Amino acid sequence: MSASGIEGSDRSIETVVFSEARIAARVRELARDISRTYAPDDRLLVVGLLKGSFIFMADLVREITVPHQIDFLVASSYGSGTVTTGEVRLLYDSAIDLTGRAVLLVEDIVDSGTTLAWLCPELESRGPRSVEVCTLLHKRRETQNPEPRWVGFDAPNAFLVGYGLDHAEDFRHLPYVASLKSPA
Numbered sequence: 001m002s003a004s005g006i007e008g009s010d011r012s013i014e015t016v017v018f019s020e021a022r023i024a025a026r027v028r029e030l031a032r033d034i035s036r037t038y039a040p041d042d043r044l045l046v047v048g049l050l051k052g053s054f055i056f057m058a059d060l061v062r063e064i065t066v067p068h069q070i071d072f073l074v075a076s077s078y079g080s081g082t083v084t085t086g087e088v089r090l091l092y093d094s095a096i097d098l099t100g101r102a103v104l105l106v107e108d109i110v111d112s113g114t115t116l117a118w119l120c121p122e123l124e125s126r127g128p129r130s131v132e133v134c135t136l137l138h139k140r141r142e143t144q145n146p147e148p149r150w151v152g153f154d155a156p157n158a159f160l161v162g163y164g165l166d167h168a169e170d171f172r173h174l175p176y177v178a179s180l181k182s183p184a
């Protein structure tokens with residue numbers, strides 16, 4: 001499928017990697033498995049990590065059938081560049097008490113693993129019943145600690161945008177995941 005002609009500030013789309021239909025089907029599968037895993041007594045709290053997870057989160061929670069609440073965190077490690085700075089910053093924190101809650105952290109993509117390696121221990125320190133991760137995309141660059149329990153797709157080693165993912169804040173609104181052309 002071609003997505004030529006879609007342009008951000010200085011880069012343009014190369015090809016669609018995961019189509020809207022393929023993502024929707026996979027989101028339904030993930031939600032079905034998540035719904036079977038948790039019970040109402042678990043007091044599931046689904047926490048979306050912004051900004052990248054905002055579309056995935058909205059689609060996923062509408063397919064999860066076990067009762068749950070939602071919240072968001074804002075973390076950033078990339079700034080406006082394409083390479084992780086290695087330093088994670090929590091720009092907005094949850095005000096919800098995590099004590100005894102089953103926390104499901106929703107990510108758009110695991111790349112270097114820096115974000116999860118920092119964030120999961122931080123959430124664990126707040127006394128939840130459990131912390132699990134559901135990510136739409138996983139680059140599987142190396143063994144991650146922690147490993148997400150739910151993964152939508154293994155991602156190719158390309159710079160991916162769309163369905164929440166950005167390049168310098170562009171392309172988040174695209175309904176599919178696409179790769180970016182290399183800089184000219």
Ligand code: PRP
Pocket residue numbers: 049050051052053075076077078079084107108109110111112113114115116165166
């Ligand atoms: C991106 C993405 C993940 C993280 C993954 O966030 O949304 O949270 O990087 O990379 P890592 O595995 O190498 O840590 P970013 O900091 O770009 O913020 P955003 O969600 O606002 O795009």
